[in-house]
Structure formats: structure tokens, C-alpha cells
Amino acid sequence: MSAAAPPTGPVTLAEARWPEPDDQQPPRIPGFIVSPFNPLVAAVADRCLRAAHGTPETADPRRLERTAIVLASADGDTATADAVGRAVADGSRVQPLLFFQSNPNAVAGHVAARWGLRGPVSCVRTADADALPAALAAAELLLLDGDATEVLVIAADAAAGTPGEARARLLAPAPHPVPPRLTAPPKGNPHP
Amino acid sequence: MPGGDPARQVVVTGLAVLSALGDGTGPLVEAAWAGKPAFAPVTRFDVAGRRVRHAAHLPGAPRLAAELTRVVGEAAAGAGLDREQAGRAPLLLALHSDTRTAATVAEVGAAVRDTVGLPAVTSTAVGACTASSGALADAAVLLTAGRAQTAVVAAGYLVEPDTYALFDAASALSRDGEVRPFSRDRRGPLLGDAVVAVVLETAGSAHSRGVRPLAALAGWGRTGDAHHVCRPAPDGAGLARAVTAALARAGVAPGDVGYVNANGTGSVLADAAETRALHAVFGPGDGPPVSSTKSVHGHALEASALLEFAVTVESLRAGLLPVNAGYLGSADDCRLDLVLHAPREARPRYALSLNSAFGGANTALLVEAAA
Numbered sequence: 032m033s034a035a036a037p038p039t040g041p042v043t044l045a046e047a048r049w050p051e052p053d054d055q056q057p058p059r060i061p062g063f064i065v066s067p068f069n070p071l072v073a074a075v076a077d078r079c080l081r082a083a084h085g086t087p088e089t090a091d092p093r094r095l096e097r098t099a100i101v102l103a104s105a106d107g108d109t110a111t112a113d114a115v116g117r118a119v120a121d122g123s124r125v126q127p128l129l130f131f132q133s134n135p136n137a138v139a140g141h142v143a144a145r146w147g148l149r150g151p152v153s154c155v156r157t158a159d160a161d162a163l164p165a166a167l168a169a170a171e172l173l174l175l176d177g178d179a180t181e182v183l184v185i186a187a188d189a190a191a192g193t194p195g196e197a198r199a200r201l202l203a204p205a206p207h208p209v210p211p212r213l214t215a216p217p218k219g220n221p222h223p
Numbered sequence: 224m225p226g227g228d229p230a231r232q233v234v235v236t237g238l239a240v241l242s243a244l245g246d247g248t249g250p251l252v253e254a255a256w257a258g259k260p261a262f263a264p265v266t267r268f269d270v271a272g273r274r275v276r277h278a279a280h281l282p283g284a285p286r287l288a289a290e291l292t293r294v295v296g297e298a299a300a301g302a303g304l305d306r307e308q309a310g311r312a313p314l315l316l317a318l319h320s321d322t323r324t325a326a327t328v329a330e331v332g333a334a335v336r337d338t339v340g341l342p343a344v345t346s347t348a349v350g351a352c353t354a355s356s357g358a359l360a361d362a363a364v365l366l367t368a369g370r371a372q373t374a375v376v377a378a379g380y381l382v383e384p385d386t387y388a389l390f391d392a393a394s395a396l397s398r399d400g401e402v403r404p405f406s407r408d409r410r411g412p413l414l415g416d417a418v419v420a421v422v423l424e425t426a427g428s429a430h431s432r433g434v435r436p437l438a439a440l441a442g443w444g445r446t447g448d449a450h451h452v453c454r455p456a457p458d459g460a461g462l463a464r465a466v467t468a469a470l471a472r473a474g475v476a477p478g479d480v481g482y483v484n485a486n487g488t489g490s491v492l493a494d495a496a497e498t499r500a501l502h503a504v505f506g507p508g509d510g511p512p513v514s515s516t517k518s519v520h521g522h523a524l525e526a527s528a529l530l531e532f533a534v535t536v537e538s539l540r541a542g543l544l545p546v547n548a549g550y551l552g553s554a555d556d557c558r559l560d561l562v563l564h565a566p567r568e569a570r571p572r573y574a575l576s577l578n579s580a581f582g583g584a585n586t587a588l589l590v591e592a593a594a
Contacts, residue, residue: 062452095449099445099447100447102350104320105325106325107320107321107324107349108320109322112320112321112322112385113322115385115388115389116385118388119384119385119388122272124392125388125391125392126392127393127394129389129392130389130390130392130395131452131453131581132452133386133389134320134349134351134580134581134582135320135349135350136350136351136353136580136581136582136584137452137453137581138452138582139350139582139584140447140448140450140451140452140453140581140582140583140584141452141582143447143448143449143582143583144449144451146449147449148447148449149446149447149448149449149461149464150446151357151445151446151447151584152350152353152447152580152582152583152584153348153350153357153445153584154320154348154349154350154351154354154582155346155347155348155349155350156318156324156325156328156347156349157347158325158328158344158347165346168346169346169361172361172365175364175368176360176361176364176445178444178445178446178468
């Protein structure tokens with residue numbers, strides 16, 4: 032008897048990138064300063080969620096309730112880190128607002144609050160310059176875990192002096208690749 | 224887990240810690256049981272221009288990559304991992320995201336490949352104060368999904384001038400040199416050193432190797448508040464959902480939880496929100512004993528959750544609940560059964576370790592005492 036087909040990876044419900052050809056600067060976010068990283072993350076997240084849901088007002092709150100966020104970056108928010116490092120090194124005043132954006136969770140929380148996403152919030156740094164594969168791997172674990180039924184995946188990097196580039200995908204678990212009536216009864220315990 | 228395969232239960236077989244209290248879990252839990260804080264004037268770097276000048280840090284300036292490598296080696300040795308088994312184990316890190324992160328990851332990855340045989344760094348979580356609990360949950364998912372038999376989770380934060388300056392600039396640090404979770408006149412956290420490594424393993428793997436687990440990770444839950452970039456939702460609903468998810472995963476009722484190692488940063492808003500979360504889960508006057516050991520070892524940011532997980536494991540093993548230090552008297556918005564003044568003898572089967580972070584992230588880890 033052949034084994035059941037292995038589960039396939041998550042399916043993509045929507046995707047987005049920033050910039051698209053006609054894009055200018057991402058919109059500023061109140062309370063976030065200095066760095067292009069955070070507006071970039073918020074812009075690509077908003078674009079992806081709009082593609083999936085329309086607006087926060089038209090979205091199905093039951094889906095948002097169990098949507099997680101994974102934010103991945105190879106270099107992180109270098110502009111904020113550099114601004115703090117410079118201020119500390121030369122003894123000048125550290126801007127208090129930088130505290131709030133000093134961790135990538137802050138902008139993830141901004142996106143979550145704007146859209147009502149109440150699933151897990153996770154941020155990762157990646158060894159590869161392309162942060163997307165690691166972001167997808169992290170998202171797959173959250174879907175496997177069951178604490179989220181959809182995951183907004185964001186891969187963003189903004190090298191010094193550039194507006195940066197970002198991609199986003201909204202993922203959901205794949206339906207079982209083989210219709211249940213065709214599968215053999217599971218052996219042992221099916222709990223993941 | 225309810226209906227789960229017992230052989231796939233997640234157990235802890237290795238644990239190693241470096242904190243401001245010194246090397247090992249011994250000095251850490253002795254201080255936590257005594258309620259003796261490690262806060263002192265900062266000597267590691269210049270704090271002359273800062274409002275606050277205290278933290279819980281080790282003498283000198285230990286190197287994060289070297290200490291992470293060392294604790295991973297200790298935890299692996301404690302678990303009795305041989306190189307063949309380590310060679311199949313994912314390594315999940317949790318670190319602060321800054322300009323040194325990538326170099327630290329690269330150095331640790333190369334070093335533990337040599338010393339322990341771990342093949343590579345699988346992931347690096349940087350999501351603030353739930354980074355290491357999230358990494359622990361990810362590792363548990365890898366084990367329960369059958370993708371690994373063993374996983375190593377390591378986290379480190381050593382107090383450094385940039386983050387200290389940020390907290391100070393935002394007036395986020397406690398100005399009276401102490402951390403007073405759930406107390407009246409609480410004024411915020413103080414930072415602390417922590418470098419921690421945990422070996423997680425399936426119960427089946429530990430059994431087949433003849434290794435006696437230190438504890439089990441019976442459940443975990445992760446949620447978001449969807450409220451604010453850095454403030455917790457005042458009603459604590461997100462944290463309560465994380466606790467409920469952790470309990471449900473394990474099939475454990477709230478009444479079976481005998482201790483909560485709280486997030487308890489000592490900040491006015493967060494402690495009140497956490498109290499509401501605990502009241503929502505356990506009832507307002509009927510909850511288990513609670514303490515925040517951040518009052519002793521400080522807030523180690525991305526490493527804090529793993530440090531507090533270690534304290535929780537060791538407290539269950541010893542049958543002694545740690546003290547919520549720095550307490551000045553009851554606060555109307557934090558009415559809990561706090562462990563005050565002296566450690567409390569108790570042998571609960573289950574304890575929770577809770578954490579919340581910027582971005583509204585919440586995690587709950589349900590620790591089960593070893594049988």
C-alpha cells in the first residue's frame with residue numbers, strides 16, 4: 032500500500048510588493064521617524080491585506096482574529112540602529128521616539144492594530160539576503176501549530192540610503208492534497 | 224496534549240543559564256527564592272548622561288557569541304547529546320536585533336558546529352520580549368510535527384549602551400533602582416543579562432536514550448493584541464487567549480495550574496493588563512500563586528522568556544516558588560496571590576511562564592513537572 036501523499040505547503044491567498052513601478056515614498060506612519068524600514072513594512076502589508084480583504088472595515092473579523100504576522104529581514108532596521116548608535120557614541124540626545132520603533136515588533140503591532148490581526152506576532156532575522164524563504168518557513172510553523180489559520184508574511188530590507196524593497200504574502204494551510212475518501216486510514220495517532 | 228501521542232510529548236532534557244547572578248541555574252534560583260535582586264549601578268559602560276543608572280549585569284563585558292556557544296555546549300552536555308544526535312537537531316536562536324546580530328549568529332553557528340555538532344542555525348527570532356518563548360514554541364512544533372527528535376533553543380541579551388539609552392530616553396526604566404512588579408509605586412523595569420540554552424526533545428527520544436527529563440513543555444499559546452505598537456491592551460484579553468490556548472493544547476484546566484511566573488515588568492500599564500488577563504483565566508480572587516522574577520534578574524529582553532522558563536522549570540523541580548521582590552504594598556489594579564517575602568513550598572504539577580512584548584505579542588508556556 033502506498034503512503035498517503037505528504038501535505039503540500041501553504042497556499043498564497045494574496046501577495047504584494049513595494050515598490051511597484053508607479054510608487055513614490057511609502058506613506059509616513061505617525062510616531063515612526065528617521066528610518067524607511069517601518070513605512071516600507073506598513074505599506075507592503077497594507078497592500079497585501081487590501082488585496083485579500085478590501086479594507087479593514089470590509090474584512091471578515093473572524094479571519095483577522097486568527098491571522099498571524101511574520102516579519103523577516105536580513106539586516107533589520109539599520110537606519111534606526113545606526114541613529115541610536117551614533118547618538119550614544121557622540122553623547123548626543125537619543126530621541127525618545129526611537130525607543131518605540133527600536134524593535135521590529137513595533138511596526139508589526141502597528142499593522143496588527145490597524146487591521147485587527149490577533150494571531151501571533153513574530154519577527155526574524157535571516158542569514159540570506161533574501162528574507163522571504165525564512166519568513167515562509169516561520170509562517171509554515173505557525174500554521175502547523177494551529178495558533179493561526181492565516182499568516183501575513185513580510186520580507187523587508189532597506190539598505191542605507193535606499194527606500195528599500197519589500198514583499199508580502201497572505202498564507203493559509205493547503206487543503207489536503209488527496210480527498211479524504213481516497214486516503215488510507217491514518218496509522219497511529221494523527222495528532223501533529 | 225489531549226489525545227496526543229505520549230512519545231511525541233515535548234520534554235526538557237538540557238538547561239544552561241548565565242545571568243547577572245552568575246553562572247548556572249543554582250545562583251539564579253537561590254536569588255529568586257530569596258527575593259534578592261541583582262540590581263546595582265551600571266559599570267559596563269558610561270551612564271553618566273542617563274536618568275537611571277542601574278541594571279542587573281555581570282562584571283565586565285562578556286561576549287555574547289562566546290557565552291551563547293558555551294551555554295549551548297553545557298545544555299547539550301547536560302542532555303547527554305552525542306554528536307550524531309546533535310547533527311540532526313535544529314538550533315533556534317533568539318537575539319536582540321541590532322547591527323551585531325548577523326555577526327553573532329554567524330559566530331555561534333560556526334562555533335556550535337565544532338563544539339556540539341549542531342549543523343546550522345535554523346532561525347533567529349528577534350521579536351522583542353516574546354522572541355525566545357516564540358522560538359521555544361517553534362521548536363516544540365518541529366518536535367510534535369515529527370520534523371525533529373531534538374531541538375536546541377538558545378537566547379542571549381547582555382546589557383549594552385544603545386538599548387539602555389533607548390529605554391532611558393523613553394523614561395521606561397525604574398528610577399528607584401528596583402523593579403516592583405504588581406506593587407504600588409512600581410516604576411518600570413530594569414535591564415538584565417541573560418544567556419540561556421534549552422534542549423527540547425520528544426519524550427520518546429528521551430526515553431529511548433535513558434535520559435530523565437527535567438520537565439515537560441505541556442502546552443504553549445501565542446496571540447496578538449491588535450492594540451498598539453508598544454502598549455499592551457488594557458483588558459489583557461490577548462494574553463488571556465494565549466494562556467487559554469496553552470491550557471487547551473495540554474488539556475489542562477485552569478485549576479490545575481499551581482504557579483504563574485508572570486511577565487511582570489514592573490510597569491504601570493503592563494502589570495495591570497496582565498492582572499486582568501490572570502483574572503479572566505482564573506477568576507478575580509481565586510488564582511494560583513504568582514511572581515515575577517524580573518524583580519530579581521532584570522529584564523533580559525529577547526532572552527527574558529527563556530530565562531524565566533528556566534526559573535520556572537527549576538522551581539517546579541525544587542518544589543519552591545520564587546519571590547516577587549521589590550514589593551512595597553498592594554496596588555488596587557494588581558490584586559493577585561503574590562509570593563512575597565519568602566519562597567513558598569508547593570509541588571504543583573503545572574506552572575505557566577508568561578511573556579508579552581512590543582507589538583502586542585503574547586506567549587504562554589505551560590510547564591509540567593517531571594513525573
